[in-house]
Amino acid sequence: xxxxxxxxxxxxxxxxxxxxxxxxxxxxxxxxxxxxxxxxxxxxxxxxxxxxxxxxxxxxxxxxxxxxxxxxxxxxxxxxxxxxxxxxxxxxxxxxxxxxxxxxxxxxxxxxxxxxxxxxxxxxxxxxxxxxxxxxxxxxxxxxxxxxxxxxxxxxxxxxxxxxxxxxxxxxxxxxxxxxxxxxxxxxxxxxxxxxxxxxxxxxxxxxxxxxxxxxxxxxxxxxxxxxxxxxxxxxxxxxxxxxxxxxxxxxxxxxxxxxxxxxxxxxxxxxxxxxxxxxxxxxxxxxxxxxxxxxxxxxxxxxxxxxxxxxxxxxxxxxxxxxxxxxxxxxxxxxxxxxxxxxxxxxxxxxxxxxxxxxxxxxxxxxxxxxxxxxxxxxxxxxxxxxxxxxxxxxxxxxxxxxxxxxxxxxxxxxxxxxxxxxxx
Numbered sequence: 001x002x003x004x005x006x007x008x009x010x011x012x013x014x015x016x017x018x019x020x021x022x023x024x025x026x027x028x029x030x031x032x033x034x035x036x037x038x039x040x041x042x043x044x045x046x047x048x049x050x051x052x053x054x055x056x057x058x059x060x061x062x063x064x065x066x067x068x069x070x071x072x073x074x075x076x077x078x079x080x081x082x083x084x085x086x087x088x089x090x091x092x093x094x095x096x097x098x099x100x101x102x103x104x105x106x107x108x109x110x111x112x113x114x115x116x117x118x119x120x121x122x123x124x125x126x127x128x129x130x131x132x133x134x135x136x137x138x139x140x141x142x143x144x145x146x147x148x149x150x151x152x153x154x155x156x157x158x159x160x161x162x163x164x165x166x167x168x169x170x171x172x173x174x175x176x177x178x179x180x181x182x183x184x185x186x187x188x189x190x191x192x193x194x195x196x197x198x199x200x201x202x203x204x205x206x207x208x209x210x211x212x213x214x215x216x217x218x219x220x221x222x223x224x225x226x227x228x229x230x231x232x233x234x235x236x237x238x239x240x241x242x243x244x245x246x247x248x249x250x251x252x253x254x255x256x257x258x259x260x261x262x263x264x265x266x267x268x269x270x271x272x273x274x275x276x277x278x279x280x281x282x283x284x285x286x287x288x289x290x291x292x293x294x295x296x297x298x299x300x301x302x303x304x305x306x307x308x309x310x311x312x313x314x315x316x317x318x319x320x321x322x323x324x325x326x327x328x329x330x331x332x333x334x335x336x337x338x339x340x341x342x343x344x345x346x347x348x349x350x351x352x353x354x355x356x357x358x359x360x361x362x363x364x365x366x367x368x369x370x371x372x373x374x375x376x377x378x379x380x381x382x383x384x385x386x387x388x389x390x391x392x393x394x395x396x397x398x399x400x401x402x403x404x405x406x407x408x409x410x411x412x413x414x415x416x417x418x419x420x421x422x423x424x425x426x
Contacts, residue, residue, distance in 0.1 A: 035154050035215050040162060042210055043154040044170035046106055047147040049207035050113050051174025052181065053200050054082075054140050055282065057120060057133070058259060059183040059275035060193050067193075070126050079260065081130045082137040083378035087371060089141025094231045094367030097146035098360050101218040102153060105363075106211045109142030113204050117197040144171065144370045145231070149363035152354050153216045164351040165297050169290045172343055176286025179259070183279025219360055231367035233357055240356050241365065243418055244349020245372035246411035247308040250404055251342030254312050256377040257319075257400060258285055258335045261385060268393055269328050285335040289343030301348050302415060308344030309412030311337050316401040316408065323397040341408070346373075380404070 061075055089109075097105040116135035123129050148167040155163035178200075185199060186192030233241045263278040292311075296304050315337030322330035349369050357365040380400065388396030 035156065037159075037162075039215060040151065040155045040159060041166060043151045043214055044147075044166040045210050046110065046207040047143045047151070047167060047170035048174035048177070049200075049203045050109065050139050050143045050147070051171050052178040052203060053113050053116065053136055055175050055178035055259060056182045056196055056200055057129075057136075058179045058282070059263070059279050060186055060196065062263075062275075063186070063193055064123065064129060068124065068126060068129075074126055078126065078129050078133055080378070080382065082133040082140075083374065085134040085137025086141045086374055087137075087378075089138040090145060090231060090367040090371050090374075091229065092227060093142040094145035094149075094364035095227055095229065097142075097149060097363035099219060099227075102146045102150035102216050102363070103211055103214065104218075105142050105146035106150065107208065109139040109146070110204055110208050110211065112136075113139040114201055117201040117204065121194040121197040123193070141367070141370070145363045145367035148350065148366045149359075150211075150214060150216055152362060153359065154214065160354045161297065161351060164347060164354045165293055168343070168347045168350050169293050172286045172289035172293075172339070172346065175255075176283040176289070176339075179279040180283035181279070183275040183277075187274070187276050231364045231371060233353070233365045233368055234361055237353070237357055237365065239418055240352040241349075241368055241372070243305060243415055244345070244352055244369050246414040247305045247312075247345035247408075248342070248349045248369060249345075249373045249376050250312045250408040250411055251308055251338065251345040252373045253377040253380050253407075254315055254319075254338035254404055255285060255289070255335075255342045257381040257384065257404075258282065258338055260381045261388070261397075262331075262335070264388075264393070265323070265331055265397070266328075269322070269326050269331055281332065281335055284332070285339035288336045288339035289346075292340040292343045293347045296344060297347070301351055304344050304351075305348040305415040306412055308341050308348060309408050309415065310341075311344060312341030312408040313405050313412070315341055316405040320398050320401040323394045345411075376407075 061078070064070075065075065093105050093109070112135045116132045116139065119128050119132040119135070123132060148171075151167040151170075152160060152163040155166075181199065182196045185196045189195045259282055262281055266278060266281065296307065299307075315334045318330050318334035318337060321327065322334055350366070353362065353365045353369060380403070384396050384400040387399065390396075391399075
């Protein structure tokens, strides 16, 4: 017994004397949880800067058509190259961002955006325009996945709704500011097709500085699976993705129609080819998309998504009435309602994903939401453009409005039927 006690005591002494075993390294604490609120706002700036570029070329195509000489069909190819770059980027950027970190995706994307500015500013061929639009699409695909996820990372778990609001508003505000800035600069300053992109390059350079200083770290663990794949969400989050796409897709398709064919409608209804007027209409549309998100940010997600579907439906009704009555007032009303519909659909979808998807899959989830939105936003307006050539502007626009009204109504019904599975606001 004494020996036993001695051994026991010795064992205790040895345990007390032995240095404590080093603890397993804990995953790095997200510094974003302690970041001041102004950093959350600043983290959204790269999203805005790239989206300014996304639509900056829209008012300038008429100038390139005159200088270079190409048909409307060729112009459609230039537009389509943007969608190709965007969708291709979404297949990889979300996964890479979740595995290697937000900066690993954002810095190359901003470099491509700067290259696109240089190509746009010096473009003398259709091939140059196609490459510039392709680079722009790739950059946009990166910021809607990695950039929006970075805003959430910086905000931390306590400010997820603020992160969704700022990321969504950064996107739509930049998308509206681009054509307005391009319209104003191209009509008031010399070298219209170059000056716009010099200014945009300065904006992108400030975004690079913001990303370099952004308080985000590399992920503690890397995910599994293919690097290039159709983006998706974890098991159990499919309902949240579906509800977001159901409203976001019709909304962004409506605003894409106004962006691509709005100048044509203005020329038919108002008899103007002013780049400032066309840019201003796009700007107020996205200004509505921005303002409505601040107005509804505290409402339940079901209410936000339902209101988004209703707004898109009313916008398409106003579009049909505008082309039938040749009314500019109704056309502007249609643009404002379309912008509000996209804004609420986008905010509702992002907020759902932010609140339910883990950080290590969030960029991929954002990419999935945008794939679901941009596919119809790319296909339907382009198809309508060709349809207008065949059957005329009023008939083509009416058919587009009717189809999109149906999609928006279905989206609203999907939200109403699935609302019991929506998470509580955080």
